[in-house]
Amino acid sequence: MERLILKVTTKILFAPIILFALYVQFHGDYGPGGGFQAGVIFAVAFILHAFCFGLDETKKALPQKALIVAMVIGLMFYAGTGVATMLLGGNLLGYDAIDPASTHHAGQHYGILLVEWGVGVTVASTMLTIFYHFTGREPDIDQEDW
């Protein structure tokens, strides 16, 4: 088997990178971190996978089409949270409307959690889309692809 050490190392690292991404994602409320950073770290796991196993293998695990859906869902999550707070009687992204009775701003926590989740999903899928396009680029673009 070729490059055995690299492959095994990548497999070992893959899950902790994702876990770290999730940590940064959910820790964003209280400390440094948040959706942007988490999304990039999440994407890094797959970029490492592509470096080691080849782009085709990564695309099998996470196809381009799924990424587009993820981008849309992420943005809709963000905007949807805003609209939900509007429907609950607050202003756009007025998170207090989620849990108005709370004395310790529980609504703010839920709201930012949902929004950051949307950001994270969008950033991760966008990063990977850019990566797919750069690495998957053919030497010259087919005339039909314009």
Added chain:
Amino acid sequence: MIIASQIAVLPIITPLILAPITLLLPKGRASWAWATLVSWLTFAACSFVLKEVAQTGVISYHLGDWAPPLGIEYRIDLANALVLFLVSGIAAVVFPFAYRSVQLEIDERQTPYFYGALLICLTGLLGVTVTGDAFNVFVFLEISSLSTYALIAMGARRDRRALTAAFNYLVMGTIGATFFVIGIGLLYQATGTLNMADLHDRLVGQDNRMVQAGFAFIVVGIGLKLAMFPLHLWLPNAYTYAPSAVTAFLAATATKVAVYVLIRFFYSIFGFDFAFMNAAFTYVLLPLGIAGMFVASLVAIFQEDVKRMLAYSSVAQIGYMLLGLSFASAAGLTATLVHMFNHALMKGALFMAVACVVFRCGSHSVQAFAGLSKRMPYTTWAFILSGLSLIGVPLTVGFISKWYLLQAAFDAGHWYAGFLIVASSLIALIYIGRIAELMLLREPASEGKYVIAAKDAPLSMLIPMWALVAANIYFGVRTELTAGLAEQAAATLMAFAGGGA
């Protein structure tokens, strides 16, 4: 009632939340239909906002329930309500128009991305208009600019030069945005706030180097975005090689929104107390406006490409808007606002007519227009009527613009500027007349590559185009909406800026 209290944010949130869905829809007709529906909903929301502002006055909306100046505030007075109405109205006309044109010019696989990007661009432009927060302006400006770069690059299927045009615009636009954000950074350093009204309060009496540098950075940055002569170099190529529908949309909206931002920064943030602003009016906007009017118009005469000709004409028209601004009077501001609105109507219609010609002849070269009246009479007359409007013939919106500009020029004591306005309108007569002569009097080519099908453009293109032409004439006869509202808006802005009327 939820809608009534949330009205200020509807023009932004409607296209923003509905645009991504375009990407998931099937290619071609479905994504187009969805985008068109969204543009109409947005237009409805913006019309509602305009009506509301005209009746009840300024709307202030606090995003996330955070009160300004800490939170982001959306603040809509008559000036931005008018721009909102204009931009969304143009979008509502361009989207239905785009279908056939896009079918021809853009790979069908890319249509969901195309319509999605166009909707995001619309969101950005509306966001710039609606916000009362200086940094938020930058964010929305970038949202609209980034999607614009992609949209222009999509013209590459017809002409690869679209790629360099888009890249040039990307470089110039990014420099502009950087300058703008540096300027905002300096103002933030000087005042500690980003809210426009708060900035205005805190800048009173401040006339130090930092504020002056911030002002200069902002003027140059926005100058790049609005293609102020001589910062217009990105514009002709970008307009020429972008897909036809994109050109029609951008020419009618993007630069107008940038002019609005300039007005907003001048009048709502700096105000007349800021001595530097008067210097900018006299020594920057006035000479550059006049230079743009003449140089760009003269260059337009010699273009062999109608799209490029109209692009240079746009630079010249921006010269008029800057000239109106430079008078530093309520009349001048009214003239700028009116011309902003009216120029969008005429340039939108003109670029749509060119799009129709491209649709049938596959070219926007001057030769393609020879003898057009015999083959495509409706397109020809749409072009000629909106061309007359561009020149400033009575009964069209162009006349109203020029009238207000002349009045403002004489009121301000710049009688020579009045003559220059008339003189540069005559240059517009030359370049529009040249195309009109080609269309009406020449025989159509009987051989060669400009032979055209003896058919006019499809109805789905003719109806939106003629809707804009009709608007050119309607608002040229009935001026309550445009000039009336612009006058009120200008009076409010002037009063806030602390200038005499």
